[in-house]
Amino acid sequence: MHASGATGSLLQIATHAIMVALAALVAILSDWLCIRIAVPLTVRLTRHTNAIWDDLIFSEKVLRSACHIVPAIVIWWLLPLVFSGFPTCQEVLARLTAIYITVMALRTTQCMIDGVARMDSDRRSSAQQYFHTFCAVMRIVIYLMAAIVIVAIIIDKSPMTLIAGLGATSAILMLVFKDTIEGLVAGIRLTSNDMMHIGDWITVPSANANGTVIGMSLTTVKIRNFDNTIVTISPKVLVDEAFCNWKGMEQSDGRRVARRLLFDQHTISIVDKGLAQRLIAKGYATAEVLAQPCINMHLYRKYMEHFVASRKEVNSNMTFMVRQMEPTPYGMPVEFYFFLRDKEWRSYEHQMADIMEWALVIAADFGLKIYQMGIDKTQD
Numbered sequence: 255m256h257a258s259g260a261t262g263s264l265l266q267i268a269t270h271a272i273m274v275a276l277a278a279l280v281a282i283l284s285d286w287l288c289i290r291i292a293v294p295l296t297v298r299l300t301r302h303t304n305a306i307w308d309d310l311i312f313s314e315k316v317l318r319s320a321c322h323i324v325p326a327i328v329i330w331w332l333l334p335l336v337f338s339g340f341p342t343c344q345e346v347l348a349r350l351t352a353i354y355i356t357v358m359a360l361r362t363t364q365c366m367i368d369g370v371a372r373m374d375s376d377r378r379s380s381a382q383q384y385f386h387t388f389c390a391v392m393r394i395v396i397y398l399m400a401a402i403v404i405v406a407i408i409i410d411k412s413p414m415t416l417i418a419g420l421g422a423t424s425a426i427l428m429l430v431f432k433d434t435i436e437g438l439v440a441g442i443r444l445t446s447n448d449m450m451h452i453g454d455w456i457t458v459p460s461a462n463a464n465g466t467v468i469g470m471s472l473t474t475v476k477i478r479n480f481d482n483t484i485v486t487i488s489p490k491v492l493v494d495e496a497f498c499n500w501k502g503m504e505q506s507d508g509r510r511v512a513r514r515l516l517f518d519q520h521t522i523s524i525v526d527k528g529l530a531q532r533l534i535a536k537g538y539a540t541a542e543v544l545a546q547p548c549i550n551m552h553l554y555r556k557y558m559e560h561f562v563a564s565r566k567e568v569n570s571n572m573t574f575m576v577r578q579m580e581p582t583p584y585g586m587p588v589e590f591y592f593f594l595r596d597k598e599w600r601s602y603e604h605q606m607a608d609i610m611e612w613a614l615v616i617a618a619d620f621g622l623k624i625y626q627m628g629i630d631k632t633q634d
Contacts, residue, residue, distance in 0.1 A: 270336070277332040281325035288321035310369035319362040326355045352407045360400040367392055390471060391438070437473040440489035450475070450492070455500040461487050480599075508569040508593030511606050515613060516585035516625040522551045529621050536619060551578070554620040555588065558613055562592050567605045569593045585625030 296317055300308040330351050337344035367389050406413040444450055450467060456477065457464045463485040469476035475492060477485045503509055525533070525548045533539040538557050539548075559576040562568055574592035581587075590613060594605050617624055 270339075273336045277329060277336050280332070281328045284328050285321060285325045288324050289318060293317040293321060311366055313365075313369050316362060316365045316369060319358065319365050323355055323358045323362065326351050326358065330355070349407050349410075353404055356400055356403050356407070360396060363396050364393065367396075390441075394438075436490050437488050440493040441471065441473065443493050444470075444475075444489050450499060451501075455504065457498040457500070458485075458487060458492065458495075459497075460495050461485055461491060463487060504597060506593075508572050508595055509597040509602055510591075510593050511609075512589060512591050513606070513610055514579070514587045514589045515610075515617075516582070516587055517551070517617070518623040518625045519581060519586045521621060521623045522549065522586065523621065524548070525550050525553065525621075532619065538616075538619065550620045550622060551586070551588075554617065554622060557616075557620075558590070561612070562590065562609060565609065567594055567596060568609075569595045584627075 293314060296312055297314055300312050303309075330348065333344055333348055333351070337347065370389055402413050402416050406416050450456060450470070452467050452470055454467050455465065456467060458477070463477045463479060465477050465479035465485075467475060468478045468484070473488065475487045475489055477487065479485060525544060529550065530539075530544045533553065534541055534544065539553050543553075555576045555578065559574070562574055562576065563570045568574065569592075572593040577589050577591065579587040579589055590610065594602055596602055596605060614624060
């Protein structure tokens with residue numbers, strides 16, 4: 255009788271072992287079939303379509319991640335059959351399987367969202383940037399939902415009960431995650447209002463940032479300065495404070511130049527006969543113009559305005575002028591205001607310098623002196 259009981263016990267153990275082995279075999283076989291058959295077939299089908307979105311959403315990475323959920327579902331179905339006589343073991347394994355399914359579903363959804371986010375270009379339009387922000391929000395939402403589901407599985411409660419309980423602690427969460435929530439709202443405002451895109455040249459004086467936007471997320475904006483340093487700024491700073499976006503200049507027909515020269519007011523005078531002859535000899539003015547009394551500053555402004563307009567690098571279809579401004583204790587300001595066709599930084603600086611250097615040099619031909627602090631007035 256004792257031997258018969260031992261034999262029955264061994265038979266029961268052997269039966270359970272075989273059932274566990276069969277369940278594991280079926281799970282492994284289902285995973286193998288999905289990876290070897292379903293994944294290549296789906297990838298082949300998506301490649302034959304003209305759409306791009308299906309290649310990213312149903313990429314091989316996403317499909318392989320989804321395939322790993324199938325064996326867990328098979329185990330879930332077979333648990334009541336295999337462990338019918340072991341309720342405690344069945345309950346523990348069921349919860350572990352449910353947690354695994356939740357984690358793998360989270361991973362699959364994450365891969366899918368990453369694929370969708372790659373649909374945008376390097377320089378996003380407003381709609382694309384807003385969609386990119388929406389994807390970032392979705393990542394946060396699915397992580398939060400997965401965490402709630404996993405906790406509910408562990409404590410054997412309904413997820414809706416936990417969600418209802420979060421309302422009581424929402425005030426505490428608002429205080430703890432205040433900066434994150436403000437950055438999230440500011441990031442949405444930046445993208446939805448088309449204030450900035452990746453690739454834009456922006457200047458943020460408060461953060462000492464002056465360069466190109468190389469990265470945007472819900473909580474940070476990365477700017478590569480022209481000295482190759484990288485500044486990371488919160489979107490809230492950009493929304494609350496002033497910043498300059500040079501996109502409008504880059505898309506326009508010219509880049510503005512607004513430079514001032516200060517002239518010694520004591521050198522502004524009526525053109526005498528000797529100065530008139532020099533101006534005529536150098537082609538700065540004609541005898542007809544100088545037939546009547548003229549001011550040397552007036553002639554200088556008119557000549558430089560004509561000189562600026564005649565330069566091929568200057569866009570004469572846009573505003574250009576050489577204007578006199580309000581006198582200061584440091585001299586009479588004359589502003590050169592025009593637009594250069596070439597907006598590239600290096601070319602722009604050289605072309606602007608060429609024009610301003612000429613303006614400095616020929617001032618003496620009109621009897622004018624540039625004001626400079628500490629100049630010795632006795633030396634002529």
